Amino acid sequence: MQSIRDRIDRRVLTPGSRLPSVRAMAEAIGFSKSTVVEAYDRLAADGVIRSRPGAGFYVSAPLAPLSLDRIGAPAEREVDPLWMLRQSLMGPSEALKPGCGWLPDDWLAGGPIRKALRAVARSDADGPLTQYASLLGSPPLRALLARRLDDQGVGAAPDQILLTESSTHALDLVSRFLLEPGDTVLVDDPCYFNFLALLRAHRANVVGIPMTPTGPDTTAFAAALAEHRPRFYLTNSASHNPTGATLSAATAHRLLKLAELHDLVIVEDDVFADFEDTPAPRLAAFDGLDRVIRIGSFSKSVTAAIRCGHIAARPDWIEALADLRIATSMSGNPLSAEVLHTVLTDGGYRRHIEGVRTRLARARARTIERLRKIGITPWIEPAAGLFIWARLPDGLDAAKLARAALADDIVLAPGNVFSTNGMWSDYLRFNVTMSDDDRVSAFLARACG
Template sequence: MPSTHAPMPLARDSGEPLADQIVRTVAASIEERVLRPGVRMPSIRRFAATHGVSPFTVVAGYDRLVAQGYLDSRRGAGFFVRERPQPARHEAVPSRGNADALDVAWLIRSLFRQAPLQLSPGAGVLPADWLDGAAVANALRELSRQNSAALLAYGTPHGFLPLRQQLQLKLAEREIAAGPEQIVTTVGVTQALDLVAREFCRPGDTVLVDDPAWFLMFGSFAALGLNVVGVRRLADGPDMEQLAELAALHRPSLFVINSVLQNPTSTSISAAKAYQLLRLAEQFDFTVVEDDIYADLHPGGAARLAALDGLKRVIYLSGFSKSMAPNLRVGFIAASGERAERLADRKMLSTLSTSDIGERVVYKILSEGLYRKHLDRVRGRLDAARPRALRQLEALGLRPDPAPGAGLFVWVDAGVDTNLLAARALRDDLLLAPGSLFSPKQLASTHMRLNVAALQDAGTIRLLERALGG
């Protein structure tokens, strides 16, 4: 095989480490096809002599180039340029101009295509600049200085104990009594719902959900062979008359509900309806799964089913992806001792344990009081942003249904099929979340969910107006 010995420029006064320069220049030569697949690289000793650097610097650079897929290391033969895969061509978003192609997978694919999120009033998270990235970075730095052995082993099935002890205190503030042994950490609420459904349902069982509700669980439950039935959501909670009728008809295993700051309507259940719901759960023998993922965005004083029930018929879920950092993926389940043990076993059988690196980061932020201050800032910004956003939306002919008093979302009636509206908006890379996605049956809807925090940019409002105008 041919060999190359062409020198590559390394600048000692640039401030860029020499190993980084080796990686950058060799990678660029390979990307530009100056160095072609199969070419043998200079030996470590020859490269070092040619460029006046130490062999250790060359080893560091070559090792990184191997790790990044630019070189192959062949024992006894040296380093060779590796065949690079052609970059994948990005497929067009299937929904552009085709309202029938909008579905849950479409929204999730579109969200991640736009990462980092820009012009995404359909997104379900706070903008990155609203989050406390410094607190997360500082916690990671502190973690890196601890005993590395603790970071290399498996976590425990229940989760990082100091975090669970901290969560016990946090739950007590919501009047939910749960010891650390009653708490199981998860990879976000998504895994929590999956564990609960797998443990307490069987194929063919019915699961009741809010209608509208968080779309991801519809497909997840259907994949488990469960029958998903929606219960109409009103301004103060579920339609109790319809819930009673559906419970009598289907004898459900579970009812999954956002009691506080429901997604997508930002409504919260009243105390009266909370008591009614628990009576129906006892009457028809179903378990209530209280998904409280947006809890920390509420100013306080909301009714919690888990507090009223004492975790007898209620399984409580929450986490930090919406308020601290989506990428941490730290959630948790609080349940009776017997149910928590079963869920920990179920988690162990599916993933052994969760990575407690993220859990240690969350613990540090919670235990040092940083999170409480962060939440005060976020709630203040939302309260300031919400009235302005509502005025702008009403000026565009979008009617809040109902007008939210807290939280991240506003559920609006556009008066037109929002599948068509979302398809038009996506031509300008504006991501909307049409109401059909939040329907258990994915029925056409004139409603859509908008993110208050993402409506502060004047350009976003202009593009929304353009989409509404056709």
Template sequence: MDLGIDRQALVPVVQQIVSAVAEWIRKNGVSPGTRLPSIRQLALDNLLSQSSVIEAFERMVAQGLLASRQGSGFVVAQPPTLHEGHWYEGAEREWGAFADNPLGELKLGCGWLPDAWRESDDISYAIREVTRTDTAGLFNYSTPLGLPTLREQLLKHLTRLRVATSLDRILTTAGASHAQDLLIRTLLKPGDSVVVETPGYGNLYRQLAFHGVRLLEVPRTCGGPDIPALEVLLQRHRPKCLFIHSLYHNPTGSSLCRAVAERLLELAACHDFLIIEEDVYGDLQHASCTRLAALPHEDRVIYVASFSKTLSSALRVGYLSASVTLIEQLASLKTLTGFGTSRFAEAVVATLLANGTYRKWVQRLRKRLRTEMAATLQVLEDEEWEVFAVPAGGMFLWARPGRADHSRLQACARRLGVLLSPGALFSPTCEHSEWLRINVAYAADERAVALFRDMGPTRSTSTILKTTGV
């Protein structure tokens, strides 16, 4: 078995082995119970150490891809008969299509990084450090504002981003969605109006609707919210808040420009509303950018961020920065509704921030995403897809085929085993749209390339399947 290991790649060798073996199983339709080549033979054929192959196989056992048989080595695992379901935006509307299947469909529009990109060794090391040095983290609640050592690291991080804050202005949360929920409960009541971008993050729409909040839609442009449209809304309504995704917007990938940012702050002061700025993808930046929280704003901007997208969604560590008065209110609600956040998870993230591991990880991640972004944009251009914006970073593209044919697109995706995130999932009213969110971390997969080409201007399906080997 030729694993095609690239020793110059940014991806660790162990993760390359995991990805290559999983792809070999999927591509060849290998049946459960099939024995894999011996560890010694696989290492010899690919000039690898046996320890690397063993670690890779053990990871695949933990993921449910392989099983270890006494005296028989490793075999392809039997898929579970009961499925918990692998969720991402919109999954609750089409649950049957999202069953947990390790060798199944390509989630081209999902909102996170592929498992093969993850660097679990660093997290494992941080976990060992925490269990060795902070046993209280295994048993005790965190403090109302969050673990002090983590908040100190967050203060340093925000200072580097030029976000003016202090320790008493920082509150940790169980991810960005938890932060948004605390803000909605504290700042809003049923019947209040808020402005949201469209397209935008579907879960935020549902959170607001659950609390009876009225949504006022403002179109997202390549440089941020459509200012003329927003001004019309402000003349007709008195919204309490504006929810905005400044950098590498989900789903369009666009970022806020300076002129729009300054005008937003002027309007917030004039019309007396708060701006809730989400920045969960901001650590992926590799170019100059504009954050509202980094500009003078007189406490009108509430900054929300998280490590779920860049580090680990399992740790569920997020945070927000706001005025001291609001932080005190949020901390009380946080304690009342959940007795705080996970001290253990916060200690792990604090360790990764303090020892420089997180900084080095996101540097590698930016470089890899930049490469994948350029390659995906080139394929889409070649196949005459329309792209909403050319992102300066991040992981998302908002695009649609030049030959818009929704039924044909869906049929092609089903045939190729590709799950899409269509535009309706990013609309407050679920309005049909031919735009798709594309996660470039998945776009190099042959099934994605076949989809792009099949919806291009000239090639036939038979030609696509033949040239890609699908």
């Protein structure tokens, strides 16, 4: 009975689908025919299935709401991307979170945000407080984003930018725009774990490409293009999450040549752009937003409480994405856009982010030193960003270590949650801003000793 309910929950069996015959089901799952008959009868009594005399049993129950954590084999669900998100977001307030993906409160722009909120509240214009946003979102913010993109070498006019609720919302819109269930998407392996959870929700077939310190392995990338004919490739080019790698110009050139050859769209997530001292190569810059879609937000560098992301793409795609946005969420958040624009145009924010970069450099150095003393080896030494991707000694299982750490109110990020096929099982991702704590080091020393 549970097996059949699980198939219905996972959409393998939908209303009107015919169940296997009693004989076929008995042979498939190893129970006797009488047991299968009893299970079918009980499910029919519950209204889950119905019998059609002479024709068999059919699913009658309406579909339950989609439950992402029930997709896949139970062994894959124990410590997976959704487990990681739940631990990061729902753990006790006093928990240490070296595995999370954001800055601590005292690193964020609290002063400029409060100043911006007061300025917006005092403004004579009521629109941001009372009205829907315009079709593409706040014109002043889009103009500012266009100038910031130009500083990274990405040429985009304001009407090539669509504001969204966040970079995750941006990726969701792009996925709705580009994907049909069953389409293949290429991702880096490892990659940001919520990429995997979101693509799972879109019923995509996700294929991982091994990551190197200068970007994805282009030989494996070419082979995957030929074998899978993917719809798009999703990546971070700068301050890669979780590895901290930086895309090289040579790798970018090769990727774009392959994308052109195979008519591949590339989606480039650039949410960590503000943490770079010098802009790294961007696929969107080399491509000119022809087949590259650039998404981003300021939830990591300004505040997660102001939900405002963006999509930059060629004009015809922006027009279609704006229509899709209307259909799914009507309008953006003009209040968030106004506050964010006020923060970004205040001179205090520039000084704030320069200070954050300096603190990050010091925190990376301290975290690497602490990890090496314990015997945990960084994959590379990143030039920028929040993360250190590091290998545990003696092949220790990072997922088991992460579960054990919860007992000490420590949230770690095990390597398998960043992988399409559970690789990197002896790696952890460390957020350098939350790893410089003696309690974290003491736990890791005991676990690795």
